Amino acid sequence: LILLGLRDAVYLLExxxxxxxxxxxxxxxxxxxxxMVVSIRQDFTKIKEGWLTGAKLATLLSNCCVGxxxxxxxERDTFHGxxxxxxxxxxxxxxxxxxxxxxxxxxxxxxxxxxxVLLEAYKTTIDSLLxxxxxxxxxxxxxxxxxxxxxxxxxxxxxxxxxxxxxxxxMIKIDRTAFSKVDRKAFHSLFDEFxxxxxxxxxxxxxxxxxxxxxxxxxxxxxxxxxxxxxxxxLRILLSKWTGKVPGRDxxxxxxxxxxxxxxxxxxxxxxxxxxxxxxxxxxxxxxRQLKKANTAMGTLQRSFRKKKVSDERRKExxxxxxxxxxxxxxxxxxxxxETHQRQxxxxxxxxxxxxxxxxxxxxxxxALAIQSAWRGHDLRSKFDSQKPxxxxxxxxxxxxxxxxxxxxxxxxxxxxxxxxxxPPGLTEERRVELQDEINDxxxxxxxxxxSFAEMKESYERGQEMLARHIILSRAMSKTxxxxxxxLATLSTDCELLQGAPALSEATEEDxxxxxxxxxxxxxxxxxxxxxxxxxxSHPWWKKLDDRDHNDDDDANMDLDxxxxxxxxxxxxx
Numbered sequence: 325l326i327l328l329g330l331r332d333a334v335y336l337l338e339x340x341x342x343x344x345x346x347x348x349x350x351x352x353x354x355x356x357x358x359x360m361v362v363s364i365r366q367d368f369t370k371i372k373e374g375w376l377t378g379a380k381l382a383t384l385l386s387n388c389c390v391g392x393x394x395x396x397x398x399e400r401d402t403f404h405g406x407x408x409x410x411x412x413x414x415x416x417x418x419x420x421x422x423x424x425x426x427x428x429x430x431x432x433x434x435x436x437x438x439x440x441v442l443l444e445a446y447k448t449t450i451d452s453l454l455x456x457x458x459x460x461x462x463x464x465x466x467x468x469x470x471x472x473x474x475x476x477x478x479x480x481x482x483x484x485x486x487x488x489x490x491x492x493x494x495m496i497k498i499d500r501t502a503f504s505k506v507d508r509k510a511f512h513s514l515f516d517e518f519x520x521x522x523x524x525x526x527x528x529x530x531x532x533x534x535x536x537x538x539x540x541x542x543x544x545x546x547x548x549x550x551x552x553x554x555x556x557x558x559l560r561i562l563l564s565k566w567t568g569k570v571p572g573r574d575x576x577x578x579x580x581x582x583x584x585x586x587x588x589x590x591x592x593x594x595x596x597x598x599x600x601x602x603x604x605x606x607x608x609x610x611x612x613r614q615l616k617k618a619n620t621a622m623g624t625l626q627r628s629f630r631k632k633k634v635s636d637e638r639r640k641e642x643x644x645x646x647x648x649x650x651x652x653x654x655x656x657x658x659x660x661x662x663e664t665h666q667r668q669x670x671x672x673x674x675x676x677x678x679x680x681x682x683x684x685x686x687x688x689x690x691x692a693l694a695i696q697s698a699w700r701g702h703d704l705r706s707k708f709d710s711q712k713p714x715x716x717x718x719x720x721x722x723x724x725x726x727x728x729x730x731x732x733x734x735x736x737x738x739x740x741x742x743x744x745x746x747x748p749p750g751l752t753e754e755r756r757v758e759l760q761d762e763i764n765d766x767x768x769x770x771x772x773x774x775x776s777f778a779e780m781k782e783s784y785e786r787g788q789e790m791l792a793r794h795i796i797l798s799r800a801m802s803k804t805x806x807x808x809x810x811x812l813a814t815l816s817t818d819c820e821l822l823q824g825a826p827a828l829s830e831a832t833e834e835d836x837x838x839x840x841x842x843x844x845x846x847x848x849x850x851x852x853x854x855x856x857x858x859x860x861x862s863h864p865w866w867k868k869l870d871d872r873d874h875n876d877d878d879d880a881n882m883d884l885d886x887x888x889x890x891x892x893x894x895x896x897x898x
Contacts, residue, residue, distance in 0.1 A: 464502035
């Protein structure tokens, strides 16, 4: 149980890590590996979980041995030589003992659950031995020469027999040269058992596994073909009874090995068979690709044919409708002509005989006028494209002239100076005398108080101080005015955003960010001004004169304001 706890601790470490390598080295130097090698050989019948505990212990032993670095050269020789061979030998002993218990359970019908546990432990044990051989290939020869492996093959229990033959096939794949190093006696014993399984068993799975192992040996070790031809001459007859019961590929491969005769012929047949397989796969691929292309091409052809058919039918229907319309128009024109002629004849019946010529002349004049108006309209419409640039030039010239006249009028007004005062309309001489008398009476009643020069100077200085204070404070007032305008612009932009805002159920995070940021209204106002500036830039030069004129007026007003402020400040300084 302590060792199984060590197993859980080892499995928690990351594979191929430095911590795992150090843990394995510590386990080896603590002689726990040697203790596990001895422990898996004992009887696990009276231990908790039975033989499943032995299988887990064998798995821990193989995992600790694989990738272990013993350290010095002497310890490495001891580990790779005696300790690993003993570990593999004890693995086989444990597997054989579990197999014996499974065979005993197969005779008792009520022990199926115990047998399932034993089969699981058996599979775990041979898998751990396979991991050990995969890490150290030189152990394959010892495993093949072990008598316990032959005993494991001699069983009549089909589940364990299939597992051990699968194990042998995987061993051959791991080390291809191991079977050639095996002792001849052990080699023949294994071959005899495989042939016996093919001849005596009635289970197709066991026969299939035996044939697979023989095929693997025959392909990897060419000298075995001579053994088949000399030692097992009736093997072909034994194989014939499994025709249709086992996969034909393995059976055919075994028959090809028997028919080869020599190693060179077997290799040549294998190459021919491989070439035939490649050719069959390639030809099948080419045919499937051609069939796929043909299906695609057929679908494209059918689709284009249907499309062309639909377009032809649509064109025919359009032509039919057009011809019907033309026919209806022709009929209506002919009807209109007949009605016109009939109306003229009716009018001629009413008109006196002496006025017939005058009536016909009037009809001809009206027809001529209609023809002339139609022709002139057509002629003007045809010449409109050629006259369009000239019309644009005329419009531009009119705009320029209007702007220039406006500019010249403002210039003359500036040069003329102050316009003389003109009396209000309706003011006569009598009315002016009356108003002058009223003004004189008011002045006599309200005589102004006489002020001295000092009082007038003091009043003047007080007015200049007030003007200077107003000009100085106007800067702060202008800043306040700018803030008020910015706030009004922000409120206007927020109102526009709220009018176009989505419902609360449809609002997104982007909408929330738009209303939360205070720079968005400023950005929107700047965007509107930028678009207006771009629109003005894209206009022709003669369309920009009105804007420039307005800008000149604004500049003149700003210059006048600045001059007044400078004069007020200079007076205050004096």
